[in-house]
Amino acid sequence: MALIRLIRDDDIVAVSGGALMAELAEMLPKLHMNVDVLPIRRGFGRRIDFLPNNVAAHMAEKLGGKYHILQIPDGLSPEFFYKLKKELPQINQTEELFSKAGILVTGIDSAEDIKKYHELPSDVTRRLEKENVSSEALGLYVNAEGKILYRLYNVGISRDDIPAIPHILITAGGSHNGEAILAVARAGIRGVLITDEGAGRKILQLVSGEKATTGGCKDHG
Known part of the structure; x- marks a missing residue:
């Protein structure tokens, strides 16, 4: 497993929520490591076991490390979010931990996942x-071209933090997730993609179809 190969004692691991992340945590072997596991955000939704707080707690339990819980809700207005950051010192303490994260493990939610599991206004x-x-990934909701349609403001990790994190693992599989993976990549969320043949074939099909539609790259010189 890619995560097990990367993780070392004293690492700080940030993890998202979702069905695949919950499954990943369940698949981890029982270890005794000195690691901290953080949820990348508090999360929301209809399945408690898919929330980042719960996934982080379960992953830490499997690894033998410590977990941290985020109490600040997602989906705040930008103004209120920055006001909270200014007035609550514990937010800055939590964000200091995030700034030291060496590994980020995140999934990608497709349009169908958003419809089924996300509780938005x-x-x-x-x-x-x-x-x-x-x-959706890291609180960014994007269309097929990677255009950001909506952003959640929350304590945790965002796309802007990616360049500072040494190891980014992005997990998503199945042909139904091909478009979602491509969209997230176009939005600037990059890392090591852990996927399967179905998703890979779908991505190649989408890219090939776009090239055929546009006539490929032409030299107009």
């Missing part, structure tokens, strides 16, 4: 559906 849900949301 009804007006946001309607807008995202109208604008053809393709996927």
